[in-house]
Structure formats: structure tokens, C-alpha cells
Amino acid sequence: MVAALEAIPARQFDPASCPRLVVKIGSSLLVDAAGAVRSEWLAGMVADIAERRQQGQQIVIVSSGAIALGARRLGLEKGGRASLEDAQAAAAVGQVALAGVWEALLAAQGLTAAQVLLTLGDLEDRRRYLNVAATIARLLDLGAVPVLNENDTVATTEIRFGDNDRLAARAAQAAGASGVILLSDVDGLYTANPATEPTAQRLSVVKSLTPDIMAMATGETRSGMGSGGMAAKLLAARMAGAAGIALAICDGRVERPLTHFATHCGGTLFLPPRAAKGRKAWLAGRITVAGALVVDAGAAVALKRGASLLAAGVRGVDGRFKRGDVVAIMGSEGELLGRGLAGYDAEDACKIMGLRNEAQGPVLGYAPRAALVHADHLVLI
Numbered sequence: 001m002v003a004a005l006e007a008i009p010a011r012q013f014d015p016a017s018c019p020r021l022v023v024k025i026g027s028s029l030l031v032d033a034a035g036a037v038r039s040e041w042l043a044g045m046v047a048d049i050a051e052r053r054q055q056g057q058q059i060v061i062v063s064s065g066a067i068a069l070g071a072r073r074l075g076l077e078k079g080g081r082a083s084l085e086d087a088q089a090a091a092a093v094g095q096v097a098l099a100g101v102w103e104a105l106l107a108a109q110g111l112t113a114a115q116v117l118l119t120l121g122d123l124e125d126r127r128r129y130l131n132v133a134a135t136i137a138r139l140l141d142l143g144a145v146p147v148l149n150e151n152d153t154v155a156t157t158e159i160r161f162g163d164n165d166r167l168a169a170r171a172a173q174a175a176g177a178s179g180v181i182l183l184s185d186v187d188g189l190y191t192a193n194p195a196t197e198p199t200a201q202r203l204s205v206v207k208s209l210t211p212d213i214m215a216m217a218t219g220e221t222r223s224g225m226g227s228g229g230m231a232a233k234l235l236a237a238r239m240a241g242a243a244g245i246a247l248a249i250c251d252g253r254v255e256r257p258l259t260h261f262a263t264h265c266g267g268t269l270f271l272p273p274r275a276a277k278g279r280k281a282w283l284a285g286r287i288t289v290a291g292a293l294v295v296d297a298g299a300a301v302a303l304k305r306g307a308s309l310l311a312a313g314v315r316g317v318d319g320r321f322k323r324g325d326v327v328a329i330m331g332s333e334g335e336l337l338g339r340g341l342a343g344y345d346a347e348d349a350c351k352i353m354g355l356r357n358e359a360q361g362p363v364l365g366y367a368p369r370a371a372l373v374h375a376d377h378l379v380l381i
Contacts, residue, residue, distance in 0.1 A: 009204055009269035010262045012246045015057035018178040020140070022060045023049070024168035025183050029252045030065040035072025035079070037065075037101050041255065043108075045183075048258035049145065050109035058140045060175050061147045062168040063098060070094025091152035102147045114144040117151035123170045124288050126279075133174040140175075163229075165236040166287070173243045173281045180240050181261070182233055183252030188268035189230065191216055206270045209238050237270035242284035242381050244272045280379040283326065283339045291319020291346055292328040293353075293372065300331050303380060308371035309340065311360060314353040321346045329373065340378035343369050 013021055025045065032038050049059050070090030071080030080090030095117065103113040116135065122128045139146045148171050150164065165182055172180045192200040206213055217230035233249050240247040250267030254260045261267055295303070299313025309329060321327055322345050329338045342349065349372060352360045360368035 008265055009248055009267045010250070010264075012269055012271075013179045013181060013248065014262070015052055015055040018057065018246075020058045020060070020175060020177040021052070022062060022168050022172040022175060022177045022180045023183065023258070024062040024164055024180065025064060025252065026164070026185065027064040027068050028185050029183055030063065031068040035068055037069065037097075039101075039105075042101065043105055044256045045258070046105040046109055046111075048256050049106075050111060052258065053111065053145075059145055060136065060140070060171060060177065061102070061145060062164050062171055063102065063147050063149055064164045066091045066094035066098045066149055067152060068094065069097045073097065088153050095149070095153065098149070099147070106145055112142075112144040114139045114146045116146050116148045117153075118148060118167065118171070119151050119154065120287065123174060124286060126282060129174060129282055132171075133176070136171075136175045146175075163232040165232040166239060169236040169239040169243075169245070169247065170285045170287075172240055172245050173285045177245060180236070180245060180247040181258070182236065182247065182249045183257050184233070184249055185251075185253055186230070186249070187251035187266045188249050189213075189216060189234070202266075203268050204265075206237070206268060208273060209234060209241065209270070238381065239285045241270060241272040242379060243281035246270065246272055279377065283341070283377070283379045284381065286326050286339050288326075289319075289328045289339060290321035290325035291317070291342070292330050293317060293342075293349070294330045294332065295337070296332060300337055303329070303337060303378070306375060308375040309373040309378060310357070311349070311352040311368075311372045312354060312356045314349070314372060317346055317350045317353055319346055327373070329378070336381055338378060338380040340373035343372050343374060343377075 012018065030038060030042060052059060067080045067087050067090045070093035073093050074090060076082065076086050076090055080086050099115045106113045118132065122132055136146050148167065150167055168180050168182060186194070188202045189206065190200040190202050194200040214234055217234045237247045247270045248267050250261045251257065293309065293314050294316030295309065295313050296315050299309060302313065303309060315332065319327070321342050323342055325342050326339055327342045328336060329340060331337050348364055351363050352368065355363065357368055
């Protein structure tokens with residue numbers, strides 16, 4: 001199976017094997033250097049979407065470009081990114097224009113566009129996340145094409161995704177998608193920057209996001225128009241993979257990019273290491289956490305076998321979290337192992353860390369729970 005995918009990574013995203021797909025389009029693909037919509041290219045993109053819809057695949061679009069479009073209309077310098085206030089003003093104007101572009105082009109293919117603007121909190125809060133998931137599901141059932149973007153008009157630095165690559169991965173979890181395609185100005189992940197290293201080799205399939213793989217990325221964007229870069233794309237691949245979703249980076253500069261990806265041997269496919277559904281998929285994609293639990297080597301091994309996190313294996317507690325808050329689970333070397341829902345407030349977690357279950361009751365003053373983080377409420381990254 002992997003050998004076949006190495007030949008043509010796009011097979012992972014065929015309509016027959018991927019009934020629901022998220023496609024992310026970067027700013028540099030949708031908007032030219034002067035801030036105008038690349039209408040001809042976008043019309044080809046919409047034709048690809050319509051063709052896949054006819055084959056039975058449901059499509060969710062994550063579309064950048066609002067700030068770039070708004071900056072042109074407002075005459076703002078640096079593409080509207082000179083300040084947070086400029087970006088918010090540009091987004092307010094650009095979202096109107098962007099929605100109109102998508103509505104017109106999708107309507108020309110007999111499709112209905114639906115705009116969904118999201119902030120980080122909409123997908124970090126469990127109840128709001130479920131509301132987003134229900135809305136997207138209903139739109140798809142009704143035959144609409146949801147067009148998602150971060151609500152940059154109200155999002156501040158502290159509550160932003162910061163790039164639409166991670167938004168696409170997070171939205172895929174909410175949408176119940178099987179795959180994510182990031183259309184980019186590069187045709188995949190290379191062993192080094194292909195713009196400066198002529199011997200750089202493209203990777204067709206990545207089965208594990210090892211430290212060596214993560215080190216291949218930079219945070220730079222070629223166009224300077226967007227906010228992502230390869231580093232953001234690898235973080236998106238990690239988020240998607242932790243929720244059991246395949247992700248690909250492929251060349252969006254060509255005409256009919258989805259058709260091109262499906263029929264050529266380009267792109268990089270990131271295979272998910274495991275399947276995760278429901279609450280665990282939501283936990284896997286969390287960006288913010290209320291605190292952290294540092295575990296010893298024995299606990300780390302037990303977690304990988306599917307065990308709950310017991311207080312006896314915890315060596316450190318950080319943050320002021322409450323019971324039910326999302327906490328990061330860290331290894332002894334500072335590495336992120338996973339996320340989970342805390343079974344105790346931080347104060348009580350501090351009291352019982354390192355203690356076996358039978359020793360916890362006298363310290364707490366009440367009967368201890370089965371685990372500090374139960375396996376049912378824990379996901380490894």
C-alpha cells in the first residue's frame with residue numbers, strides 16, 4: 001500500500017477512499033502580487049471541486065486571501081500586515097470581497113457557497129467545537145460548499161491560529177474529514193530548501209514526523225503574503241495525523257491543481273500514525289492548554305501501551321488548571337507526549353504526584369479517582 005502511495009501520493013485522496021476532503025488555498029495562489037484575485041486560476045480550482053463533487057466527494061475549502069484583498073482596496077502598505085489594526089481592517093473589507101468571489105465562481109458550477117468565519121476559541125472550546133462540527137455537517141448534507149477562514153477582524157495575537165494550515169487541520173477534525181490537501185507554492189517537503197539547495201530531494205511519503213523531518217522546515221513563505229511556511233505545514237500535518245487524518249502538501253501553482261495532483265507523481269503525503277475519533281480527535285488538535293504534567297520514563301512507556309496516567313508516574317505539575325481542563329503531557333526531556341483532560345485541579349495534582357493510589361486518600365481528604373488522566377480522555381501526539 002505504501003509503495004503505491006509513494007508512486008502517486010494523491011491516491012490517498014481519491015473520492016472513493018476519502019469521502020470528505022478539506023482543501024486549503026494559500027494567499028499567494030488566490031491573490032497576485034498587486035492584490036487582485038487570480039480569477040482564471042481560481043475558476044480552474046472551482047472546476048476541480050465541481051468534478052470531485054460529481055464523483056461523490058464532499059469538499060470543505062479553507063481560503064486565505066482576505067487580508068491581501070482588503071489591503072489593496074484600502075491602500076495599506078505591507079499587504080495589510082504592518083500592524084494588527086491594519087490586518088483587522090483589511091480583513092473586514094477583504095472578507096466581503098472574498099466571499100463574493102467564491103459565491104460567483106461556485107454558482108457558475110451550480111454549487112452553493114457558505115461562508116464560515118472562525119476564531120481559535122471556536123475550535124478550542126469543546127461546546128463551540130461541537131457547534132462548528134454540526135454546522136459544517138449540515139451544510140455538506142445540504143449540498144453547500146463551506147468556505148472557511150480565520151476571523152481576522154476580531155482575532156487578536158493571543159487568540160489566533162496564526163496560519164490557515166493549522167486551521168485546515170483543525171477544521172478537518174471538526175468536519176469529520178478523511179484528508180487535507182494544502183495547496184502551496186512548493187510541490188512538497190524537501191530535504192532542504194529547493195530554492196537554495198539544488199540537490200534537495202522531495203519526499204513522497206512521510207510515515208512519521210521525526211525530529212529530523214521537522215528540522216527540514218523553515219518558517220518562511222516564498223511570497224511574503226501569507227503567514228505560514230513549511231514549519232506551519234508540518235505542524236498542521238502533526239495535528240491532522242494525531243486525529244487519524246492524512247495530509248498532503250502539493251503544488252498549487254499549476255492550472256487545475258487537484259486534477260494535476262491526482263494525475264502526477266508530485267506532492268508529499270503525511271500518513272496518520274493512528275486513528276482517533278470524537279473527543280480524542282478534538283484533544284489531538286488542541287493548540288492551547290491550561291497546564292502541563294511531566295511524567296517519568298516508566299509512565300511514558302505505559303501511556304504508549306494505552307494505559308491511563310497515574311499520579312505515581314508524574315514528576316511535575318505546571319499551571320493553574322481545574323479538573324476537566326486540557327493539559328499537556330510532557331516527557332522528562334521536555335518533549336510533548338500528548339494531551340488529556342485533567343482528573344484533578346492543579347493543587348490536588350501537586351499533592352498526589354509521585355504517590356501510589358493507596359497513599360492518595362489521606363493526602364487529599366477524599367477517595368482518589370482511578371487516574372490523574374484517564375485513558376479515555378487522553379491522546380498521544
